[in-house]
Amino acid sequence: MAKTTHKPTEPTFESALERLEQIVGEMEGDKLPLEELLGRYEEGTRLVKVCQERLTSAEKRIELITKNAAGGASLVEFDPTSTPAAAEPSPRQAPVKRPPADDEVSLF
Numbered sequence: 001m002a003k004t005t006h007k008p009t010e011p012t013f014e015s016a017l018e019r020l021e022q023i024v025g026e027m028e029g030d031k032l033p034l035e036e037l038l039g040r041y042e043e044g045t046r047l048v049k050v051c052q053e054r055l056t057s058a059e060k061r062i063e064l065i066t067k068n069a070a071g072g073a074s075l076v077e078f079d080p081t082s083t084p085a086a087a088e089p090s091p092r093q094a095p096v097k098r099p100p101a102d103d104e105v106s107l108f
Contacts, residue, residue: 013054016047023047 011019023044026032032040 010050011047013051016050016054020044020047020051 010016023040027037027040027044
């Protein structure tokens, strides 16, 4: 099972999203005093940031799933300081150079 990388004090994506939905409902209700409304807005912006970070992390992990030489899937552990293997060209992706035919003109 994959390790979670979020801080223990931060909510999970699901709990942050649920709380955001509650905050939106409260703010749309027109029953909150201005100070509480501002407090909910601040809390909501923090939760949006948490959700965005979680989604970005999930996207990066998905990008790291690559096909290995045998055609099976392999998962490479995410390291934010390194270049993802998916971004590096594989030998199969390299263009094949062939000599020009007699009637072809080649600049390279």
